[in-house]
Every structure is written in C-alpha cells, then in structure tokens.
Amino acid sequence: MANQLKMAISDSIFTLHQRGWSQRRIARELGLDRETVARYLRQGQGSKPAIAPIGSTVSESSSKPANAPIGSEATETVAKAPPSIGRPSDCEPHRVAILSWLGQGLSAQRICQDLVQDHGFAGSYYSVRRFVRRFEHASPLPMRRLEVGPGEEMQVDFGRGAAIVTTEGRRRPHVFRLVLSHSRKG
Numbered sequence: 161m162a163n164q165l166k167m168a169i170s171d172s173i174f175t176l177h178q179r180g181w182s183q184r185r186i187a188r189e190l191g192l193d194r195e196t197v198a199r200y201l202r203q204g205q206g207s208k209p210a211i212a213p214i215g216s217t218v219s220e221s222s223s224k225p226a227n228a229p230i231g232s233e234a235t236e237t238v239a240k241a242p243p244s245i246g247r248p249s250d251c252e253p254h255r256v257a258i259l260s261w262l263g264q265g266l267s268a269q270r271i272c273q274d275l276v277q278d279h280g281f282a283g284s285y286y287s288v289r290r291f292v293r294r295f296e297h298a299s300p301l302p303m304r305r306l307e308v309g310p311g312e313e314m315q316v317d318f319g320r321g322a323a324i325v326t327t328e329g330r331r332r333p334h335v336f337r338l339v340l341s342h343s344r345k346g
Contacts, residue, residue: 165192165200167259173200182246196205250283251275251291259295306341313341 165173169190176186183201187194251258256277261271272288275281281288321335339346 165196171327173197177201249291250281250287254279256279258292262292262295267342308341310342311340315339 169192172190173186173192176189177183181182181189183194183197186192187197207257218244257275258271260279261274266274268289269285271279272285275283275288315338317335317337319335321333323330323332337346
C-alpha cells in the first residue's frame, strides 16, 4: 500500500486551500512536499462520503446532509465560492491565436516566437509552455512503413557474442548479423 497522509493532515490541506492559500504555502506550513499537496488536491476535494452497508434501503430523498455547527469554519466556506487558483496566465489574452497555432501543429517554442514578434508578447517562454501544455493532446507517434525492393537495402550489426566454453577456455566470439530489409530474413 502506498504512503498516505493522516486524515487530519489531508483535511488541513483542503481547508487551507479553500481559504485561498497557495500550494507552496500549504506545503511549507505543514512540512510537506509541494507535489504531495498538489496530488491530494488533484485526487479530490475533501473527504469521501460514507457508503451505506449492503442491503440497506436508503433513498436519496430521505437522506439529509449533516449540518456543521453555527459559526464553524465549514459553514463559512460553503457560502463562498472557491477562490481561483493562482493568477491568470500572461497568455490568456492571446488564447485564440495560440489555439489556432496549436491546431496547425506548431511547437510551444515557435508559438512563443510568433507571439513576441507579431503581438509584442512580454511574457516568458515558460509561461507559453505551461499554457500550451493544458491544450496539447498526446498523439501517438506516426508509424511509417518503409517499402524497399529485393536486394536494395539491408541492416548490418556487428558485436561480441555470449561467452562460449571450449577446450581452450572461455571465449567471446565476434558476431556479424545481416538482415535483408525486403524479406526480413537474417
């Protein structure tokens, strides 16, 4: 089983996040790694609801949520909308142009160069890279089949083989391997 934080610590992470604390500040305050805080925030907001035992007949209309005591922090945070995480990206005003360039298959570096040249962008390359990463979809690498005629091409490998025991002792022979590209015969 993977390492997990105690319930009190994970609840502290969510409570501090709802108060608008940054992930860095939460990690520093609780003595955790920033990636741990980010992982817990990504996994879910708050604790999981209780699951009714098998065979119980609980209808949705008859169940009522638990109420927090009046004046507690839970009632105050429910009334407010959760704060936005961090500040908006410098690339946000150029979203339409960036998305069109991504559709053309341009890289983040090329997009940054075009933003600086055409739009007077003053942000850094890394801000463009972070912004682009949100919209990129992992596409599989293309597979291209190479067709060659008989006898036109071959692959040659040369190296040392596994040790062989002979009457003279152990030896490692030289190996020369040739594979025809057309028929894949070795």
